[in-house]
Amino acid sequence: MAVLVVENLKTHFFTKAGVVKSVDDVSFSVNAGKVLGLVGESGSGKTVTGFSIMGLVDPPGRIVSGRVLLEGHNLLDRTDDAMRGLRGDRIAMIFQDPMMTLNPVLRIDTQMVETVLAHQAVSKEQARELARNALGRVGIPSPDERMKAYPHQLSGGMRQRVAIAIALLNNPRVIIADEPTTALDVTIQAQIIFEVQKLARETGTAMVWVTHDLSVIAGLADEVCVMYAGRIVESGPTADLLDHPMHPYTKGLIASIPSRNQRGQPLSQIPGMTPSLLRLKPGCAFRDRCPRADAACETAPAITQPTPARALRCVHPLTEPEVDTTG
Amino acid sequence: MSSAGVESPFKRVAADFAESRLALVGLATLILILIVAIGAPLVSPQNPYNLATLDIMDSKLPPGGQSLDGMTFWLGSDDQGRDMLSAIFYGLRISLGVGTLATVCALAIGLAVGLVAAWFGGWVEAVIMRIVDLQLSFPSILIALVLLASLGQGVDKIVIALITVQWAYYARTVRGAALVERNKEYIEAATCLALSTPRILFKHLLPNVLPPLIVIATVQVAHAIALEATLSFLGLGMPITSPSLGLLIANGFTHLMSGKYWISLYPGIALLITIVSINLVGDQLRDVLNPRLQR
């Protein structure tokens, strides 16, 4: 049963310079206990997607159309107050940089207890108990000491665990994690990913893991959606997608991972740059950089389903015979 | 990447500045005031300090009153029979003159001191900055009062007091900005080219330190004018022979109770408009030149 369903979501930013279509017709769904990876470069719209689901898009941005269904109810129909009740309770978010997201002048326990008290009618002591347990679950030793500390007294990995603990406090149905391990070293990264995966399975929480790092996705996500210039260009089960990418962009992303490189060979890159979302031309957004592009790509490709589990937005997928001219 | 050519920073600043209508109003008002102040002898209906033209019988007339020789006192007359409008124009001249002169001198001194402190570092910088900090921890009015109490009265003493009050602020700002710039690579490059120190200081460091200074100087002119007005009001400022707006207001203070408000009110409004315009312009300049608010 899908806990979170996003249907044709469009979030645009109405700036002085023009309309920026950060999220342009995005659809996906996540089941309980599963992890969905949302992959893309900076500016692909993945963070804005997360904020749109949470209802945290600020002016000049606005959700223009689409539906976001949490356990069947459309979040976009909710009032601000109702949304606030859901945030931190049924649906939680973990941000990228825990130093900036934890308030530097408030103690850890203050910031955890207030999250509980905002949504549950319990006493302060009970809230502290819940906080302590949550810290234990994310693997923080001697939680009592940590709770009395200030954010800057903890290491980066520790702070991020606290952020995860905060997200888990009220047993949400969905957690959106926006690049939570990007700011950490690789070893801590691995630990945290492991913990998160374990917790998701144990609690049955659905997760959306936003990242630009394909290697994280490979080890963590059950399903992947690849985003480019505000649209999902390919999606499917992780192993299948990584082994048999169908969109040229996905293939380019996989190829550009340094560890896949042969020693001494030049690193593979996708030529060109991500287009400015202000001046998007109609048609496939990737065609200026795609070796397989031709006149057919000037109309925006519709979503196709080459197999029941895979979705694709491309008229020249890699399963076709080679069309590219570069050779 | 961008289609337009590189536009001069001055044009960009001007365009950004013009985004605020309030600031433009302030700027227009300021220009008007400057014209009036500089051309006071030309635009005033009367020279209020030429005793030959005054008649004591004209004194304390309300706004709109007529003088004995047919001149209209648009804003009334004071207790000596002087036309308030003319007195205000001349007063503007003096207030603006003193304020601007003091600010410019303080700016020059502060600039030099700050650059020296930032460039040479070490104990030179430490000593200078201790002095600056010490002075800045005391309110300007106190320093000015004590100085004037010891030095006595006179226009030059006032200017000295105003300069003394202001220079430390510039010195600290310049030194801060210069320290940031000094660590940047273009200075290193200039040093490698063995350019002489004064040359580096003036041609390379100075232009980059200027923007925050411009903002501060603008607002400080307003502050200097207000301070001079306050000092004159307290009787320690400008002598009666060259009355600034502050002195005019002080003169009118005693007549306030008897209902002859115009002797104090209109110079006060003139002072107010001047200071507010300067602050409006300075405010917008600060927002425009602030790198952290760059869109």
Add this chain to the structure above:
Amino acid sequence: MLVFIIRRMLQSLIALLVMSVLIFVGVFAIGNPIDILINPQADQAEIARATAALGLDKPMWVQYWEFLQHALAGDLGRSFSHNIPAVQLIFERMPATVELALCAMLMAIVLGIPLGLVAGMKPDTWYSKAIMAGSIFGFSLPTFWVGLMLIMVFSVYLGWLPSTGRGHTTVLFGVPVSFLNWDGIMHLMMPALNLALFKLSLLIRLTRAGTREAMLQDYVKFARAKGLSMRRIVGVHVLKNILIPIVTVIGLEFGSLIAFAIVTETIFAWPGMGKLLIDSINVLDRPVIVAYVLIIVCLFVVINLLVDLLYSMLDPRVRLAEAKA
């Protein structure tokens, strides 16, 4: 923590000492020192006698030493016009000034911080822009002119409030205060408002700038993601962050408030230290001037020390950094 306090106190003492030297040198170097200590109407014979008696023919550093000794004993000369020790005179007038300054500071804080918060949270609304425009007027208007206008409106035209003096005072812990009786309050209102206006505008602008910056921070977005109410976010998260620089400013500005009281006291004939200073300058009562400056300097040093301590108490990052050092 204790080390921190002791270190700051030592620094303050050194600053005080340096200031005393500066004042001594300044006062004694600029004018004829005998003028400081003797009634300007004295004749030649008296001057000669006093010069010897006061030891003004001794070398400078001996004089400074004696000056310091006298100062530490609380003796800074006698006022000419009042004929009582200068220090005593100033301390008599101090409560009036301090009460005025405290009242003004309170007004500025109670009005300024909430207004600034509102202006910072919704910077594009009409009332926010009105608050900002008002604040520009607030610090552009010279204090003395506002005082005049207040008197004109409330005393001359409306006749609601008295324009001079302190009115009836009651004694609290041995010190006469105005705010405990209605007549005193009526006399206190205009001067306090006058003095408060500048600081009020400053606080509004400061709070607004801090709030605007704070609202853009990640921790605010995170707090919203946790589902906290706006009231809690602004009242706890934002406020605690912006309070730190604001408290520092308030503390430092308190000293300047006492100084600017000079103008307000003159206009409203409020019998405080400031008015005393102006009167003394006008009659060349130099012992009082010197005493005033020295006492104010002491006050400033003490205030700076207290602000430093308060700052370290409020910002946990500073406290811990000091503890490690």
